[in-house]
Amino acid sequence: MAHRHFFSLLLDTLLWSYTFLATHKIIYNKIIMSIRYPEFSWGQPLICLILGLITSALIYFFLPGLSIGRAIYFKTYARLNRPFFKRPYIYVAFLIFFITLISGLYVSQVSLREFFSHSGLMGAKRIFIALFTPNFGILEESLFAAIETIYMAFIATLFAIPIAFVLSFFAAKNLMMGSPLFKIIYTILRFILNLTRSIEPLIWAIIFSVWVGIGPFSGMLALCIHSIASLSKLYSEQIEAIDQGTMEAITSTGARPVQIVWFGVVPQIILPFVSFTIYRWDINVRMATIIGLVGGGGIGTLLMQYQGLAKWNEVGLLVLIIATIVWAMDTISTKIRQAIK
Amino acid sequence: MLAVKKLNKIYPNGTHALKNVSFDVKKGEFLIIIGLSGSGKSTLLRCINRLIDLTSGSIIFEGVEISKQEGAALRKTRSKIGMVFQNFNLIPRFSVLKNTLTGALTRTGTLASILGNFSKEDEKKARGFLKTVGLNGKERSRADNLSGGEQQRLGMARALMQDPILLLADEPVASLDPATSHTVMDYLKKINKELGVTIICNLHFLSLVREYGTKVLALKDGEIVYQGPPDGIDEKWFKTIYGEEAKEVGIN
CATH class of the missing domain: 1.10.3720.10 (MetI-like)
Known part of the structure; x- marks a missing residue:
């Protein structure tokens, strides 16, 4: 039993640390502040890890319904008999997915402007003809x-x-x-x-x-x-x-x-x-x-x-x-x- | 010829499949073991030829303690005990003759058997046993092209190739229709009577028990609840073995 508590807390900590880190470094620094090369130090992930641990500990003790770790390791907390959209942890999962989607689009430099630009289309035409x-x-x-x-x-x-x-x-x-x-x-x-x-x-x-x-x-x-x-x-x-x-x-x-x-x-x-x-x-x-x-x-x-x-x-x-x-x-x-x- | 004493089998998951099972089998007997699914019948048969290791107890076969045998000695013992299975367990893509010859593996060299070089004697013998079980003329057919009853008879021919003195039959007719069941049981009887092979057979149908068995052993939850002549199993015993709700179903 004890190891299940440990793994569920570990999973939550990692997920929340990732959420804080991605939000801070990509969504806040790069997209909102438009800093091309934001300063990086190893202290930042460390702080996010500590924040993640605190958050998941708070969730663990006060709001266990929000815990993804509990949902996975303890089937009882998943409240599987509830409808899908009434399980609180689903919304945490959506939040993490949404942050990853935004970050992913930014990091992959997805740009419709580049794709349909005049010079770009000319290049495509040249190579396809060849x-x-x-x-x-x-x-x-x-x-x-x-x-x-x-x-x-x-x-x-x-x-x-x-x-x-x-x-x-x-x-x-x-x-x-x-x-x-x-x-x-x-x-x-x-x-x-x-x-x-x-x-x-x-x-x-x-x-x-x-x-x-x-x-x-x-x-x-x-x-x-x-x-x-x-x-x-x-x-x-x-x-x-x-x-x-x-x-x-x-x-x-x-x-x-x-x-x-x-x-x-x-x-x-x-x-x-x-x-x-x-x-x-x-x-x-x-x-x-x-x-x-x-x-x-x-x-x-x-x-x-x-x-x-x-x-x-x-x-x-x-x-x-x-x-x-x-x-x-x-x-x-x-x-x-x-x-x- | 076979003496089983205080045999116990406990599976790794904790199931106590056989509890202090003791019985003797005399030469030439046709012993039938009955009991519900899960009563330990199959486990008992597989303990006798050591396909399953027993937890405690002893098995004396032909005067030799076999419960702790290993390697070559165990193979020698197994070769004297033939076995036929509910699902026949043939090699589907091999010919009837080659399936029969696998009964002679123990006396064929490893390399020779891999190359398919069985001795001329064994080949002759295999044809003979195929005749015994009524499969002559089908030597070249693929085993999976045979009907269910024919496949079971092929299984018997394979077992006979071992020159067994004891034949174990694990629910040999459970996957067959009633008419075919009788044919297969008749062949088992023939092997018992004409070749003098002692038989231990697991069965479901009580009507077959009375017709073919010379002695019956009933298992319930891993314990022997009846041991004696087939006629001795009346309504009362039947309910003890199969439960109060059970009704006897005939097979004609």
Whole structure:
């Protein structure tokens, strides 16, 4: 019980501190006072934190109905039987949302004037005309780069399959709860996979371009690492969803552990695995293009070069080729996945 | 051949599924266990072949204490105890023959079984058992193309491949229609009589109990409330086992 009180107070404190800070720094300083570079010191967030703590403590003791933390951690205070708009904490949530909306619009520099300005529209017209009149002079060069991208994605997917296949069994909860050792392996592996997956392939490409040098190899490694993490997760979720009955039956025949997995688990997951893998290859081709932008090789690198030179007709051709590849991959992978269902 | 003594099972969530259960099974018996859903029938069967670990008590099978066995010794014990399930638990995408052969996994090497290299003897044997359960001619069909009754018979053939001396049947007819139920029970009886396999079977229907069982064990809330011949279960016992409100439903 005590920890619920703590977390509800903590949540309220953080929300109110954020509200005070956003109101003061953005809405008051920037929008109302129109100060371009308001003074900043670390004392300001600290004061907001203290104010937030005081506010949420007051709410905690005197107006518990306003507390979002209580609504989340104590269902009784949420007064869920009341109509939606008669719950007091809803209005606090609206206030925080509204402040975030105003601040967000200001920080993103949303400006309709810029969007519809004369010079802006002229620029748009220029680039669209160039994009729609692609320069077929660089067709040969672009196709070679495109082929590089497709192969890169293919190799990355291919290398990821066996590694992800093996890892997925150790990342499947239903197979790993047998002994304490397995539980530890499962927890550590899950942590590493989640961490790896949360780092975008783009960032992996930057890391590997320093490691093995700029080019398709670094892009391939980046895609491979990310694919291993993603496929392991998808595969292991599939393993967790299997019918345990078959496993039970195979166990009851006196089969060995490897045989239990091979006959009790693998036949049930093989088709979803193939389906996921093809989908992943499709994703990898698209990602390979983006990775090229940071020097991962292939058609993305070419795109970045021509964009840097502001050669929009060439860029137009590259966009056309990329769109064609993505469309083709998408169609093929959908067809295959439907066929094996 | 099987002696269960003071068997207790408490699940991690605190459910006391089996309370001091003790009984003996003699060779060649057709023991039927009855009781409401949740009375501990399935747990009891799964404790015997150790799919579930017991909390306390002892199980002596063929003179050997098996309740604490692990690894190779446990697998050896399991291989002598066949099991068929309410939901058949076959490998749906595998052929009938290959499903039967999975009953021989314990005597096939790990690598050989992964490559699908079962011995010629076992293959011959599998065909023989498919004939026993009336599935000859269907060896190449996929298991999920069979009807419910056929799937259960395939489950029996798989269990027979283990050369079991004891067969556990966990509500083998609960997902089948009445007519098919009788066919499946007849095959179980045939296995019991002709192959001499001792059978422990969980059932719902009392009419089937009287027709097929040689001995009955009734469970209520994890405790044995009746143990004896099937004829001994009269109206009074029936109400004790299934509650005052219960009415006997026939299956013909």
